[in-house]
Amino acid sequence: MNTTTVFAKTASPGTRPDTISQTDFLAIAEFVRARSGIVLGLDKAYLVESRLEQIVRNRRFGGFADLTARLRSHPNEALANDIVEAMTTNETLFFRDTKPFDHLRRHLPVMHAAYPATQPLRIWSAAASSGQECYSIAITVLEASLGTRPVQILGTDISAEQIARAQQGLYSEFEVQRGLSTPSLIKYFRKADGGWRITDPVRKLVEFRTWNLMDDLRPLGTFDLVFCRNVLIYFDLPTKRRVLGAIWERMAPGGLLYLGGAETTFGVTDKFVPCAGSHQVYAAVPA
Numbered sequence: 001m002n003t004t005t006v007f008a009k010t011a012s013p014g015t016r017p018d019t020i021s022q023t024d025f026l027a028i029a030e031f032v033r034a035r036s037g038i039v040l041g042l043d044k045a046y047l048v049e050s051r052l053e054q055i056v057r058n059r060r061f062g063g064f065a066d067l068t069a070r071l072r073s074h075p076n077e078a079l080a081n082d083i084v085e086a087m088t089t090n091e092t093l094f095f096r097d098t099k100p101f102d103h104l105r106r107h108l109p110v111m112h113a114a115y116p117a118t119q120p121l122r123i124w125s126a127a128a129s130s131g132q133e134c135y136s137i138a139i140t141v142l143e144a145s146l147g148t149r150p151v152q153i154l155g156t157d158i159s160a161e162q163i164a165r166a167q168q169g170l171y172s173e174f175e176v177q178r179g180l181s182t183p184s185l186i187k188y189f190r191k192a193d194g195g196w197r198i199t200d201p202v203r204k205l206v207e208f209r210t211w212n213l214m215d216d217l218r219p220l221g222t223f224d225l226v227f228c229r230n231v232l233i234y235f236d237l238p239t240k241r242r243v244l245g246a247i248w249e250r251m252a253p254g255g256l257l258y259l260g261g262a263e264t265t266f267g268v269t270d271k272f273v274p275c276a277g278s279h280q281v282y283a284a285v286p287a
């Protein structure tokens with residue numbers, strides 16, 4: 001692409017905060033990649049400008065050159081988190097893509113029948129965003145008639161802001177209209193504070209934590225089912241391989257992995273194999 005049309009020619013401290021030089025873009029992109037795995041190609045210069053402009057202004061940096069100088073010298077944790085957070089894409093909806101949840105609906109009774117009665121079922125949503133995926137899993141669990149079996153659903157995301165939203169379980173009229181059926185809305189949500197709040201039986205099944213997939217995943221424990229959906233698309237191949245390897249290590253025997261519609265383990269790792277007839281669902285290969 002013709003980068004001269006995208007980047008400012010200079011990066012002097014007087015540069016308007018809403019223009020970024022190629023040098024500064026590359027420094028920010030590398031910073032974001034190293035901390036989160038998120039890859040920002042040259043075509044994302046506009047995105048970086050628009051999303052970081054507020055940070056530049058609020059923190060009174062002279063411009064993007066000033067911001068990158070700080071990143072090189074002594075970035076504090078709060079600034080680093082704000083930058084990464086601003087560069088995440090948190091698009092999500094209830095029962096996204098439908099099919100993984102149809103599979104889950106069929107698979108839960110199979111696991112229930114196979115597992116010892118008191119063994120907890122552990123499910124992890126590894127890029128939970130604002131929580132719709134976790135609550136969709138929880139609703140599916142509640143409707144699966146698993147008797148007294150304990151079920152623990154963990155939702156994690158690199159974005160503390162999104163995790164705080166997920167914990168609140170409060171969604172706008174627009175958000176509940178994306179993916180939720182009317183009977184589910186009436187059954188599992190209550191009108192509150194201008195939106196809809198998830199009810200306790202669903203909320204109680206889910207725990208949320210801020211967690212970066214680049215970090216050690218071992219403290220999270222092991223899981224029977226892992227939803228790692230629509231996040232690998234932001235990573236490069238070595239990062240996808242590393243993350244899938246680390247997830248594989250967290251899988252209980254017989255564990256399944258659910259990926260997003262544009263994601264695959266094919267050509268990335270041989271630690272997972274596709275489940276026959278179930279697009280987006282992969283079985284962890286035994287150790």
Ligand SMILES: C[S@@+](CC[C@H](N)C(=O)[O-])C[C@H]1O[C@@H](n2cnc3c(N)ncnc32)[C@H](O)[C@@H]1O
Nearest residue numbers: 036088090092127129158159212213229230231
């Ligand atoms: C597009 S959303 C996907 C949400 C949900 N899984 C879905 O499929 O609807 C991607 C999420 O991945 C999170 N994310 C990006 N990099 C991450 C990382 N290194 N560790 C954990 N979460 C990350 C973002 O904050 C964002 O909320």
